[in-house]
Amino acid sequence: MRHRLILRNITQTFEDGGMHRTVLDHLNLQVAEGELVAVMGPSGSGKSTFLSIAGALLEPTGGDVLLDGESIIGKEKQELADMRLHKLGFIFQSANLIPYLKVEEQLLLIAKLGGMDNSRASGRARGLLHKLGLSQRLSAYPEKLSGGERQRVAIGRALMMDPAVLLADEPTASLDASRGMDVVQMLACEAREMGKCVVMVTHDERVLTLCDRVLYLKNGRLTENG
Amino acid sequence: MYLAIREMRFAKVRYSLIAAIMLLVAFLVLFVSGLAKGLAYDNAASIQNRQATHFIMEKDSNARFTRSLVGEQVSERASTIVGEENVQPLGVKMTTVTAEGTAAKLDVTVLAVRPEGWLMPAVTEGAVIDSQSEGQAIVDDKLKDSGVGLGTVIVDQASGLKWEVAGFVSDESFSHSPAVFISGRDWQQLQASAAVRPGGVEEAEAGSNSTNYNAIAVKGDTDQARQLAAALPDAEVVTKTAAVSAIPGYKEEQGSLLMMIVFLFVISAVVLMVFFYVITIQKSSQLGILKAIGTRTVYLAKSVTLQVLFLSAGSLMISVLLVQAVEALLPSGMPFRLPASTLALTCGSFIVMSLIGSLLSVWKVIRVDPLDAIGRSAL
Ligand SMILES: Nc1ncnc2c1ncn2[C@@H]1O[C@H](COP(=O)(O)OP(=O)(O)OP(=O)(O)O)[C@@H](O)[C@H]1O
Numbered sequence: 351m352r353h354r355l356i357l358r359n360i361t362q363t364f365e366d367g368g369m370h371r372t373v374l375d376h377l378n379l380q381v382a383e384g385e386l387v388a389v390m391g392p393s394g395s396g397k398s399t400f401l402s403i404a405g406a407l408l409e410p411t412g413g414d415v416l417l418d419g420e421s422i423i424g425k426e427k428q429e430l431a432d433m434r435l436h437k438l439g440f441i442f443q444s445a446n447l448i449p450y451l452k453v454e455e456q457l458l459l460i461a462k463l464g465g466m467d468n469s470r471a472s473g474r475a476r477g478l479l480h481k482l483g484l485s486q487r488l489s490a491y492p493e494k495l496s497g498g499e500r501q502r503v504a505i506g507r508a509l510m511m512d513p514a515v516l517l518a519d520e521p522t523a524s525l526d527a528s529r530g531m532d533v534v535q536m537l538a539c540e541a542r543e544m545g546k547c548v549v550m551v552t553h554d555e556r557v558l559t560l561c562d563r564v565l566y567l568k569n570g571r572l573t574e575n576g
Numbered sequence: 577m578y579l580a581i582r583e584m585r586f587a588k589v590r591y592s593l594i595a596a597i598m599l600l601v602a603f604l605v606l607f608v609s610g611l612a613k614g615l616a617y618d619n620a621a622s623i624q625n626r627q628a629t630h631f632i633m634e635k636d637s638n639a640r641f642t643r644s645l646v647g648e649q650v651s652e653r654a655s656t657i658v659g660e661e662n663v664q665p666l667g668v669k670m671t672t673v674t675a676e677g678t679a680a681k682l683d684v685t686v687l688a689v690r691p692e693g694w695l696m697p698a699v700t701e702g703a704v705i706d707s708q709s710e711g712q713a714i715v716d717d718k719l720k721d722s723g724v725g726l727g728t729v730i731v732d733q734a735s736g737l738k739w740e741v742a743g744f745v746s747d748e749s750f751s752h753s754p755a756v757f758i759s760g761r762d763w764q765q766l767q768a769s770a771a772v773r774p775g776g777v778e779e780a781e782a783g784s785n786s787t788n789y790n791a792i793a794v795k796g797d798t799d800q801a802r803q804l805a806a807a808l809p810d811a812e813v814v815t816k817t818a819a820v821s822a823i824p825g826y827k828e829e830q831g832s833l834l835m836m837i838v839f840l841f842v843i844s845a846v847v848l849m850v851f852f853y854v855i856t857i858q859k860s861s862q863l864g865i866l867k868a869i870g871t872r873t874v875y876l877a878k879s880v881t882l883q884v885l886f887l888s889a890g891s892l893m894i895s896v897l898l899v900q901a902v903e904a905l906l907p908s909g910m911p912f913r914l915p916a917s918t919l920a921l922t923c924g925s926f927i928v929m930s931l932i933g934s935l936l937s938v939w940k941v942i943r944v945d946p947l948d949a950i951g952r953s954a955l
């Protein structure tokens with residue numbers, strides 16, 4: 351079994367008014383392809399910090415992050431941006447689509463940034479949006495979409511470059527129960543079918559049944575039971 | 577490119593409004609530039625157009641033609657340094673004339689030159705004059721508007737001297753009055769008559785034994801100018817630029833117009849800066865998202881710069897067309913000139929100023945942290 355995301359001995363300390371606060375303390379995590387992992391924990395336990403490090407947005411104080419075997423440590427900002435573009439897909443709490451791009455363009459932008467050629471890009475975007483049930487809304491602006499539709503577009507956007515890892519920060523927070531289930535269902539499905547690994551931070555107990563593993567962030571470490 | 581265009585397409589109203597403001601400012605910049613250039617030309621064309629590099633004037637004349645008097649001997653001394661062919665005497669006298677048969681008084685500037693020399697402009701209509709001709713003048717074609725034609729006799733009010741219009745030149749004026757070119761012979765008479773009137777016998781005699789001019793025009797390099805200054809301690813050697821800006825009113829006119837132009841440039845930069853800065857701040861969380869999903873900062877910075885460029889270039893293009901339309905509609909007497917060089921310079925400066933105005937936004941774009949995208953419940 352291949353591990354597409356590996357976090358090794360991650361330590362993160364923040365300096366706060368002269369005091370060192372260790373938020374993550376020798377955290378270890380390996381996520382295999384096809385796996386959907388849920389991360390839970392009380393507010394302030396460091397879930398977002400953990401996700402930022404896994405997502406190459408924040409360089410940890412100590413430890414190593416491997417994406418498809420490639421380390422993110424000591425890389426230039428531009429290289430990190432390129433890694434995020436090609437190897438990672440982000441799904442944020444609220445969809446955070448670009449307001450002036452139509453649904454299809456949200457995906458095409460990513461293809462453009464990734465240097466995918468136009469015909470392939472538009473084929474892939476349409477395919478993804480069809481699978482997500484958005485074929486009817488290709489040229490709608492985000493303001494015209496429902497919360498669930500927006501989150502599905504965000505999933506499509508995250509999948510556009512066929513990344514190794516999907517990271518989701520409370521993707522169901524702004525959705526009602528059944529729509530939340532739909533979205534997580536899609537993530538689980540994507541992980542299994544495409545051999546991706548998905549890490550999802552969530553407060554939503556209802557969706558846990560769809561996850562392969564549920565981890566709890568406690569005292570700066572991830573444990574199997576809460 | 578992809579983002580820049582789509583964002584403007586989405587917020588059409590917002591960007592059109594700012595484009596409209598830019599258009600008005602750009603139009604004003606171009607119009608005032610044209611006016612400044614036109615006034616400069618109207619004021620100084622007859623000095624500007626001369627091929628001279630320097631003018632030798634009397635000491636303490638402050639580079640003003642009308643205050644200076646120089647005699648033959650200066651001209652001779654100058655000839656020994658720069659060569660006879662590079663020296664020409666120039667007489668300048670602002671006066672009032674009437675066209676014979678009409679009552680209207682016309683302010684003109686009489687310029688005395690050697691008709692065969694290089695100070696004489698090319699005649700566009702009528703005949704040339706030579707140094708033997710007497711009582712003949714070549715005048716600026718703006719005088720046509722006042723009913724002066726070929727063969728019209730114009731009478732100098734002060735001296736009563738009469739000159740017949742032999743030909744026309746175009747775009748020749750001094751201190752906003754049309755130029756009248758006469759030969760050295762007529763100048764001598766004009767000088768003599770002027771000296772007789774108020775001063776009496778002594779001055780009349782002084783005037784008759786040698787002709788005084790206002791300046792000696794020379795063609796030479798800076799080195800020769802230095803030699804001239806050394807050889808002529810009682811004279812001052814003035815560059816053409818200095819002589820032009822010493823024309824009464826020239827500096828003041830150009831100074832205030834230049835100030836307006838500079839202010840308009842600054843206004844355009846500030847307007848763009850504020851507009852784009854506010855927009856960039858508004859969308860900083862969105863920029864964080866874009867960076868988080870892998871957009872390079874350079875791409876986003878380019879995107880903002882491109883929008884600024886697009887707006888300023890677009891509004892500039894329309895205002896150039898507008899200004900050219902207005903130029904065509906302006907009455908011919910209006911001093912307005914927008915040669916390609918001025919147009920290019922103004923447009924270039926406008927673009928540069930707007931790019932300067934975009935710097936603040938670019939700086940803001942660079943500073944947005946992609947980390948903000950995670951863990952914030954933005955919007
Ligand atoms: N840049 C920073 N500087 C200082 N302290 C920080 C910084 N970022 C996060 N922290 C602290 O680290 C701790 C973990 O924050 P984090 O945002 O990861 O929590 P969380 O688990 O995501 O909480 P929530 O469930 O409320 O989103 C918090 O106590 C926070 O104050």
Ligand SMILES: [Mg+2]
Binds near residue numbers: 397398399951
């Ligand atoms: Mg959080």
